[in-house]
Amino acid sequence: MSPFCNLPKILYFCVMKKVSFHTLGCKLNFSESSTLARHFADGGYERTSSATESDIIVINTCSVTDHADKKCRNLIRRLHRLNPSALIAVTGCYAQLKSEEIAGIEGVDLVVGNNGKGSLFELADRLASHRGATEIHTCATSELTSFFASFSSGDRTRSFLKVQDGCDYRCSYCTIPLARGISRNISIESLVGEAETIAASGCREIVLTGVNIGDFGRTTGESFIDLLHCLDAVDGIERYRISSIEPNLLSDDVIEFTARSPKFMPHFHIPLQSGCDKILALMRRRYNTSMFRTKIEKVRRHIPDAFIGIDVIVGFPGETDDDFEQTYAFLESLQPSFLHVFPYSERADTDAIHMDGKVSPENKERRAARLGELSRRLHRNFVERFVGQRAVMLVEGIRKGGIMFGYTGNYLRCEMPYEKGLTGKLIEITIKEIDDDGTIVKATR
Ligand code: SF4
Known part of the structure; x- marks a missing residue:
C-alpha cells in the first residue's frame, strides 16, 4: 500500500484543534466539564491535558469561598502565561457571579455563566476563528432556569451523574443559590436514559450529584425516592452513591431503601455545619441538633457499617468558644466516620457577612485544626472496625x-x-x- 494512502487522515489530525479543561470545585462542575468536553469532541476538537498545546482553554470555576475565587484568578493568570495565544473561556459559579471581574483579567476572551454552559462550545469555536473583544454571556439569577444535563465519562469505574441543579434554600452564608439559581431537575426517565448510557460505556459505579439533591422533583413533580427506585433497576450499574444530602431531606424512605438495595452503597455524606443550635438558627439551616442526631441513629440502626461523612463550618459569625465546644462534643458523641471541615468564608451578597461576632482567622484556624485531629481519630476508629473482615x-x-x-x-x-x-x-x-x-x-x- 502506498504510504500516501493515509495522507488525508494525517493532514486531518494535523489541523485538528485542541482544547483543554481545567475544573475547580465540586463534582457537579466535573460532570459538566466532562459533558462540555464531549461537545468539543463532537465538534471536531481533540482533548488535551496540556494547556501549552491548546487552541482553547476552558476553565470551569468555583466560588464557594474567597479562597476558591483566588484560586480561579491565579489559575487563569497561570494558564495565560503558559499559552498567551490560546483562547481562554471561563465558566462556572465564579463566572456567573463576577463576570466583569473575570473579563478584566488579562487573557480572558470569553465569560459564560451557568445558564450558557450548553452553548459554550459554539461561542468558543466561533470566537476562536474571529477573535475580538472579550465577550460576556451571563444572565440574572432569576433567569437561571435551564438544566444542563451532564455526566462524567472517561473514568472506567465511576461516573458523576447530575440529577438536580440549583437550590431554593437561603442559608445565610451561602452564595450558591445566586450562582446556580432555583432548584430544578430533568425527568426520571431522562436520567434513567443517561444511566443506561453510562452502563453501556462499561462504567460500574454512579455517584448522584447536584446542589441539593434531596430536593429532586421540583420541576417534574417526581420524588428523590422514586428516582432511586428507577435507577436501581438499570442493568449494568452495580453501585450507586448519593453524594451529599441535606439532613432534613434524608427521609426514612431513603435510609430504608439504601439499607435494602444491594446497589445503593452504605455511604452517606451529610452537612451538619454546626453542632450548636444557636449557630444553626443563625445559619438558617432547616434542622437542629436533635433532628440531626435522630437521622444518624436511624442510619446506624438500619446500616451499622455505613460510612458517615459530615461537613462542618468553623468560625461562623457569633460562634463563641463555648459554641465551638458544643459542636466538638456533639460530633464526638455521634462518632461519624469522617469530617469535612471548612473555615467560614465571607461571601458578598449573603446575610452572614453583616452579622456581628466575627471570629478571628487565628481562632478559625485553631478550631479547624482541632476538628481535623478529631476527624483523623474518628476515621481510624471506623477503619479499624473492619480489620479481619x-x-x-x-x-x-x-x-x-x-x-x-x-x-x-x-x-x-x-x-x-x-x-x-x-x-x-x-x-x-x-x-x-x-x-x-x-x-x-x-x-x-
Ligand atoms: S442548602 Fe444551603 S448551603 Fe446548600 S446550596 Fe442550598 S443554600 Fe447553599
Whole structure:
C-alpha cells in the first residue's frame, strides 16, 4: 500500500484543534466539564491535558469561598502565561457571579455563566476563528432556569451523574443559590436514559450529584425516592452513591431503601455545619441538633457499617468558644466516620457577612485544626472496625509500585498487589491491616 494512502487522515489530525479543561470545585462542575468536553469532541476538537498545546482553554470555576475565587484568578493568570495565544473561556459559579471581574483579567476572551454552559462550545469555536473583544454571556439569577444535563465519562469505574441543579434554600452564608439559581431537575426517565448510557460505556459505579439533591422533583413533580427506585433497576450499574444530602431531606424512605438495595452503597455524606443550635438558627439551616442526631441513629440502626461523612463550618459569625465546644462534643458523641471541615468564608451578597461576632482567622484556624485531629481519630476508629473482615472492592486502577486500589461499599480505600485484568471489576477481599495514617486498608484476596 502506498504510504500516501493515509495522507488525508494525517493532514486531518494535523489541523485538528485542541482544547483543554481545567475544573475547580465540586463534582457537579466535573460532570459538566466532562459533558462540555464531549461537545468539543463532537465538534471536531481533540482533548488535551496540556494547556501549552491548546487552541482553547476552558476553565470551569468555583466560588464557594474567597479562597476558591483566588484560586480561579491565579489559575487563569497561570494558564495565560503558559499559552498567551490560546483562547481562554471561563465558566462556572465564579463566572456567573463576577463576570466583569473575570473579563478584566488579562487573557480572558470569553465569560459564560451557568445558564450558557450548553452553548459554550459554539461561542468558543466561533470566537476562536474571529477573535475580538472579550465577550460576556451571563444572565440574572432569576433567569437561571435551564438544566444542563451532564455526566462524567472517561473514568472506567465511576461516573458523576447530575440529577438536580440549583437550590431554593437561603442559608445565610451561602452564595450558591445566586450562582446556580432555583432548584430544578430533568425527568426520571431522562436520567434513567443517561444511566443506561453510562452502563453501556462499561462504567460500574454512579455517584448522584447536584446542589441539593434531596430536593429532586421540583420541576417534574417526581420524588428523590422514586428516582432511586428507577435507577436501581438499570442493568449494568452495580453501585450507586448519593453524594451529599441535606439532613432534613434524608427521609426514612431513603435510609430504608439504601439499607435494602444491594446497589445503593452504605455511604452517606451529610452537612451538619454546626453542632450548636444557636449557630444553626443563625445559619438558617432547616434542622437542629436533635433532628440531626435522630437521622444518624436511624442510619446506624438500619446500616451499622455505613460510612458517615459530615461537613462542618468553623468560625461562623457569633460562634463563641463555648459554641465551638458544643459542636466538638456533639460530633464526638455521634462518632461519624469522617469530617469535612471548612473555615467560614465571607461571601458578598449573603446575610452572614453583616452579622456581628466575627471570629478571628487565628481562632478559625485553631478550631479547624482541632476538628481535623478529631476527624483523623474518628476515621481510624471506623477503619479499624473492619480489620479481619471480608469485603467487596471495586478495583479502580493502579498506582506506582505495582499496587492496585479501589473502594469498598462503605468507602474504605483498599490497596493490594496488582493483578492483571481486574480494573473495573468487583472483587472479594480480606481486610488485613491499616496503614500508619489509619486511612488505607491493606487487603488480600
Ligand atoms: S442548602 Fe444551603 S448551603 Fe446548600 S446550596 Fe442550598 S443554600 Fe447553599
